[in-house]
Amino acid sequence: MSMSAGALQVQSLTKVFRDRGGVAVRAVDDVCFEVKRGEVLGLLGPNGAGKTTSIKCILGLMRPDSGRITLFGQDIQAAYPRILGKMSAVLEGSRNLYWRMSVWENVAFFSALHGVGSREDREYFGYLLKLFSLDEKRHTEVRKLSQGMKQKASVVCALARRTPLVFLDEPTLGLDVETSLELRSVLKRLAREEERTFVVSSHDMDVIQDVCTRVVIMSSGRIVVDDQVSHLMSLFRTRAYRIRLRGPAPQALEERLTQEFASVRVTDAETDAEIRVALSEDGDIYRLMDALRGEDAVIDEISHEEVDLEKVYLEIVRGERMRS
Amino acid sequence: MKLVSVLGAVFRRDWTMMKRYIVNSVSTLVSIYMIFILIFAGLQSMSGYVKTGALEGSLEGTIIGFFVWTFTIYAFSNLAWNLTNEAQTGTLEQLYLAPCGFKWVAASTLISDFVFSFVPIMLLLAAMMATTGKWLRVDLASLVPLLLITLLGAYGVGFALGGLALVFKRIQALFQIMQFVFVGLLVIPMRVPAAKYMPLVLGNDLIRRAMVDGVRMWRLPPGDILTAVAVGAAYLAVGVAVFSWCERVAKNRGLLGHY
Numbered sequence: 001m002s003m004s005a006g007a008l009q010v011q012s013l014t015k016v017f018r019d020r021g022g023v024a025v026r027a028v029d030d031v032c033f034e035v036k037r038g039e040v041l042g043l044l045g046p047n048g049a050g051k052t053t054s055i056k057c058i059l060g061l062m063r064p065d066s067g068r069i070t071l072f073g074q075d076i077q078a079a080y081p082r083i084l085g086k087m088s089a090v091l092e093g094s095r096n097l098y099w100r101m102s103v104w105e106n107v108a109f110f111s112a113l114h115g116v117g118s119r120e121d122r123e124y125f126g127y128l129l130k131l132f133s134l135d136e137k138r139h140t141e142v143r144k145l146s147q148g149m150k151q152k153a154s155v156v157c158a159l160a161r162r163t164p165l166v167f168l169d170e171p172t173l174g175l176d177v178e179t180s181l182e183l184r185s186v187l188k189r190l191a192r193e194e195e196r197t198f199v200v201s202s203h204d205m206d207v208i209q210d211v212c213t214r215v216v217i218m219s220s221g222r223i224v225v226d227d228q229v230s231h232l233m234s235l236f237r238t239r240a241y242r243i244r245l246r247g248p249a250p251q252a253l254e255e256r257l258t259q260e261f262a263s264v265r266v267t268d269a270e271t272d273a274e275i276r277v278a279l280s281e282d283g284d285i286y287r288l289m290d291a292l293r294g295e296d297a298v299i300d301e302i303s304h305e306e307v308d309l310e311k312v313y314l315e316i317v318r319g320e321r322m323r324s
Numbered sequence: 325m326k327l328v329s330v331l332g333a334v335f336r337r338d339w340t341m342m343k344r345y346i347v348n349s350v351s352t353l354v355s356i357y358m359i360f361i362l363i364f365a366g367l368q369s370m371s372g373y374v375k376t377g378a379l380e381g382s383l384e385g386t387i388i389g390f391f392v393w394t395f396t397i398y399a400f401s402n403l404a405w406n407l408t409n410e411a412q413t414g415t416l417e418q419l420y421l422a423p424c425g426f427k428w429v430a431a432s433t434l435i436s437d438f439v440f441s442f443v444p445i446m447l448l449l450a451a452m453m454a455t456t457g458k459w460l461r462v463d464l465a466s467l468v469p470l471l472l473i474t475l476l477g478a479y480g481v482g483f484a485l486g487g488l489a490l491v492f493k494r495i496q497a498l499f500q501i502m503q504f505v506f507v508g509l510l511v512i513p514m515r516v517p518a519a520k521y522m523p524l525v526l527g528n529d530l531i532r533r534a535m536v537d538g539v540r541m542w543r544l545p546p547g548d549i550l551t552a553v554a555v556g557a558a559y560l561a562v563g564v565a566v567f568s569w570c571e572r573v574a575k576n577r578g579l580l581g582h583y
Contacts, residue, residue: 017578027578053578061417063575085423091581095414100344101337112333113422113429115326141344157418 007165007197008035008058013067015053027053028064029221035199037164040191042212042229043201044313049218051201052091055167059089071165085114088158089167094150094174096157099143103134103153106142107160114161121162128156131186148179155183159190165197172204184210205310217313219320229309236312240278240305241285246298249273253295260291263315273297276305278315326424334432338440353444360390360452383458384536389510391449392528395471396478396506398445402437403430403482404499408489417581426571427564430486434479438472466534466541473549474527476556478506480563481523487563487570491579523559526552 015028028050035041043051056062058069060080069076076083090096097106107125111117129135132152142150155171168187172180184207191198191211202208208215209229217225225232254266257275261284264277279285292299305311342349363386407430410416420426446462453459481502489495509524520526530552533539541549574580 015578056417056578056581059421061420061575061580062578063572081425082423084421087421089421091417092414096418098337098341098415099413101340105337105340109333109337110418112329112336113419113424115329115423117329117333 006034007037007039007072008199009068009070010034010054010058011068011070013054013057013064013069015050015057015062015064026221028057031067031218031221031223033216033223033226035165035197037197038191038195039214040187040198040200040212042208042215043199043218044203044205044208044215045218046317048220050221051218052169054218055089055091055169055199055201059087059167060084061091086163087165087167088114088161088163089169090154090158090171091167091169094142094147094154096154097142097150100141102139102141103129103145103156104138106153107157110157111160111162114163116161121160124162125156125160128159131189132156133182147174148176151175152179152183163196165199167199167201169201170203171200172202172207180204180207183207187211205308205313209309215309217316219317224320225316232312233307233309236278236307236315239280240307240311240315241276241288242303242305243275243277243288243292243299244301245273245275245292246300247272249275250295250297253292253297256291256295257288260287262319272300278305278311280319327428330422330424330428331432331435334429335436335439338433338436342440349444353448356390356394357448357451361455363390364456383456384460385532387449387452387456387458387460388532388535389507389528390452391445392471392474392524392531393506393510394445394448395441395475396510396524397503398437398441399434399475399478400482400485400502400506401499402441403434403479404485404489406433407486408493408496411490411493411581414581420580427567430483434482438475442468460535461538463534463538463540466539467531469541470527470531470534473552473556474524474531476553477523477527477559480556480559480561483560483563484566487567490574491570491577493579520548520551521555523555526555 010031010033013028013031014026017025017027019025027048031050031054033041043054045051053062057064057067058071058076060076071079071083071086074083098109101109104125107129108117108122111121111125126135126138129138132155134149134152134156137145137149142153145153151171151174155168158166158168171187172183175183187198187200188211190196198211200208200212212229214228215225215232216223227235248271249266249268257264257266257277261277261279264275267274267276277288279288367383367386407416410419419429422429449460449462485495485499485502488498506524509522510528512519512522512525514520514525514529520529526548530544530548533544534541
């Protein structure tokens with residue numbers, strides 16, 4: 001194994017499903033990305049974007065049509081199934097557990113499948129249960145736990161296998177705000193302390209923004225963005241504008257702006273109108289000004305819009321939809 | 325050694341599950357015993373052969389057939405039903421993430437099922453013998469290897485049906501039909517041409533010879549034992565091949581985690 005190798009390299013991954021009529025759907029289309037050791041990567045995208053399919057292809061639970069996947073320098077196909085000793089996953093949250101067994105029994109069982117169960121390992125299980133505030137429930141059957149606790153138990157089961165790469169598909173699904181915050185804090189701590197590599201797929205932008213250093217955004221089976229979260233945010237911070245008009249927006253203005261800019265939103269208050277827009281090219285600001293002047297709109301104030309990852313994500317996905 | 329670790333884990337899981345579902349485990353055995361009682365009562369009222377002794381030997385055959393059938397049902401259905409249930413509850417994909425490969429997890433489940441079903445089914449045998457008053461020879465040193473040889477074919481069917489369940493999902497009706505097919509196989513007389521090449525048939529006959537005639541395993545004809553092993557191994561190999569093919573189809577279509 002090459003020491004300089006990243007944790008995961010995905011090259012030209014393609015997965016095509018065929019329906020009963022033989023019509024092909026490219027669920028994952030020529031996807032390439034890399035995850036460095038110790039990195040926490042966010043995998044984002046709307047439903048059907050190809051996130052889960054990509055993860056399952058990497059885990060060997062689905063057979064890709066083409067592409068090459070390398071894990072810590074080893075070709076996955078050549079080293080399967082031994083290579084599974086290097087990765088674990090939460091795929092369907094609480095459904096990944098035996099509900100008639102206790103939290104501890106589940107953790108011990110799934111870890112033993114990976115050959116993990118020494119005295120030191122069991123101490124680590126206890127450490128994880130404490131970290132996730134499940135220590136008092138360790139001997140409780142999973143079916144008797146709340147949804148949030150089940151979800152956390154499922155994450156503990158994946159982490160307890162001590163694999164260097166962990167996939168978390170929707171780890172905060174169904175969690176309340178407090179539990180979600182707790183989970184995020186623990187994940188950050190583990191990534192920092194144990195230098196493990198995480199790939200987190202989620203619709204919860206707060207989780208991704210809080211936990212991940214880099215994001216890959218997928219849409220219709222393709223990667224549309226692969227960037228550092230901080231860079232993406234600063235990029236959009238400089239592109240997102242809020243323009244307050246003096247008086248209501250002229251009648252034709254909204255129609256004209258919608259035609260020219262994919263992400264524009266015009267809100268008309270009783271006295272003033274407000275325009276929010278993310279511009280994708282340098283020259284767009286001049287086009288915007290021309291449009292406002294052309295419709296006799298009077299600008300009262302222009303400012304950079306405060307952005308968060310959710311807005312960035314929505315701009316990207318909507319823009320991608322417009323293009324396709 | 326991960327293989328041993330996996331086997332141990334599966335044993336602990338199945339022991340835990342058996343305790344948690346104790347009512348279900350006991351009621352299954354009671355139901356099987358009740359069916360036997362009904363068959364026994366039916367045979368008695370129809371021919372009165374037990375009293376006259378006119379069909380001496382059939383009763384022993386019925387007990388042994390029922391005993392082997394129970395083991396067979398446990399052997400084939402545990403794998404096939406478990407696969408369906410694991411896919412339904414969502415744990416199947418996690419089992420597929422085992423670095424030793426899923427087939428070893430499945431094999432461990434079969435071994436564990438055999439061990440945990442052995443004592444209850446032996447108790448069932450004792451109950452059947454007590455009910456009928458026919459006491460058969462139970463020599464474990466002969467009986468256990470002969471049972472395992474006989475069940476190879478049933479395990480093959482279990483793998484094949486488990487594989488089909490991965491792809492087609494709702495095939496429980498086929499599982500139930502198979503239970504009757506096994507009854508048919510266990511009542512086929514050895515004089516039927518090619519009967520010994522069918523799953524269970526020769527093994528069942530060898531068990532009958534060991535339990536009724538009191539022949540120890542090493543005194544049975546080696547040719548018959550080798551044939552039973554070869555036939556069982558062939559059905560197991562076919563079952564595993566069908567399972568592997570279905571697994572490949574399920575992975576191609578992304579069906580492993582679906583139900």
